[in-house]
Amino acid sequence: MAKKKELSFEEDIAQLQEITLNIEENRYGMDEMLVKIKEAAALINNCKAKLNNTNEEIKKILDSISDEQ
Numbered sequence: 001m002a003k004k005k006e007l008s009f010e011e012d013i014a015q016l017q018e019i020t021l022n023i024e025e026n027r028y029g030m031d032e033m034l035v036k037i038k039e040a041a042a043l044i045n046n047c048k049a050k051l052n053n054t055n056e057e058i059k060k061i062l063d064s065i066s067d068e069q
Helices: 009-024 030-068
Strands: none
Touching: 009 030
């Protein structure tokens, strides 16, 4: 089975917005809604991980700047 391409943060957010809009407009049946909510939860977890990783990278950069002074 082929591995899914990892989406960018912006692509994850766009998918979350699309799912949210479709849920708000009742475009999904009950079974499909459950699948989409699980998909949204995975996207949220991906976004949180990316934000945490970015935050850590920024801290490292700022620490290295402080160490140089």
